[in-house]
Amino acid sequence: DVKVTQSSRYLVKRTGEKVFLECVQDMDHENMFWYRQDPGLGLRLIYFSYDVKMKEKGDIPEGYSVSREKKERFSLILESASTNQTSMYLCAYGGDSTDTQYFGPGTRLTVL
Amino acid sequence: EDQVTQSPEALRLQEGESSSLNCSYTVSGLRGLFWYRQDPGKGPEFLFTLYSAGEEKEKERLKATLTKKESFLHITAPKPEDSATYLCAAAYYGGSQGNLIFGKGTKLSVKP
Numbered sequence: 001d002v003k004v005t006q007s008s009r010y011l012v013k014r015t016g017e018k019v020f021l022e023c024v025q026d027m028d029h030e031n032m033f034w035y036r037q038d039p040g041l042g043l044r045l046i047y048f049s050y051d052v053k054m055k056e057k058g059d060i061p062e063g064y065s066v067s068r069e070k071k072e073r074f075s076l077i078l079e080s081a082s083t084n085q086t087s088m089y090l091c092a093y094g095g096d097s098t099d100t101q102y103f104g105p106g107t108r109l110t111v112l
Numbered sequence: 113e114d115q116v117t118q119s120p121e122a123l124r125l126q127e128g129e130s131s132s133l134n135c136s137y138t139v140s141g142l143r144g145l146f147w148y149r150q151d152p153g154k155g156p157e158f159l160f161t162l163y164s165a166g167e168e169k170e171k172e173r174l175k176a177t178l179t180k181k182e183s184f185l186h187i188t189a190p191k192p193e194d195s196a197t198y199l200c201a202a203a204y205y206g207g208s209q210g211n212l213i214f215g216k217g218t219k220l221s222v223k224p
Binding site: 095 | 158199201212215
């Protein structure tokens with residue numbers, strides 16, 4: 001069965017903190033993605049990775065970075081959290097020859 | 113500009129009242145059209161992929177169809193448990209492999 005896990009379902013952080021969001025997939029997929037989802041704006045791609053240590057910027061990379069040291073784990077890093085980064089963060093894997101992506105349960109991040 | 117537009121934004125149905133959700137796309141060469149279901153506070157759940165005009169796929173009360181300009185998600189005799197937000201997304205030639213353009217979703221409410 002499809003398995004994508006994210007480290008936290010809910011997270012509350014303070015402005016200026018460094019925040020790590022982790023995503024783990026157990027399907028040995030090369031491609032992994034980070035999105036954020038906001039009301040009225042839909043899903044927006046932050047970063048994606050198509051191999052270990054390989055990463056590409058998505059549509060809204062500003063204020064974020066990523067790390068992929070192992071194939072199954074893709075981390076999203078907020079270097080200095082700001083209130084406008086309060087959002088639902090979704091990790092996905094897939095996007096191989098079928099382009100289909102499978103999503104994790106999401107992390108609701110609130111930055112105070 | 114490549115984009116995906118869903119309508120209506122919200123739809124209220126009575127239990128058993130069939131209807132359709134629309135997803136129109138303008139992309140430079142469609143590679144695949146995807147439908148997802150998203151429950152509140154959760155990640156999107158994959159439903160269907162359609163690859164060519166005329167293709168249809170079914171799952172329980174849902175049927176997805178595809179033309180050269182749009183896709184429809186038909187819901188037959190819906191039940192309250194079908195209430196959710198339905199997202200469509202497009203993969204296109206010229207985009208990076210695995211990159212999807214998402215619509216903003218249709219929020220479906222089915223009343224008993």
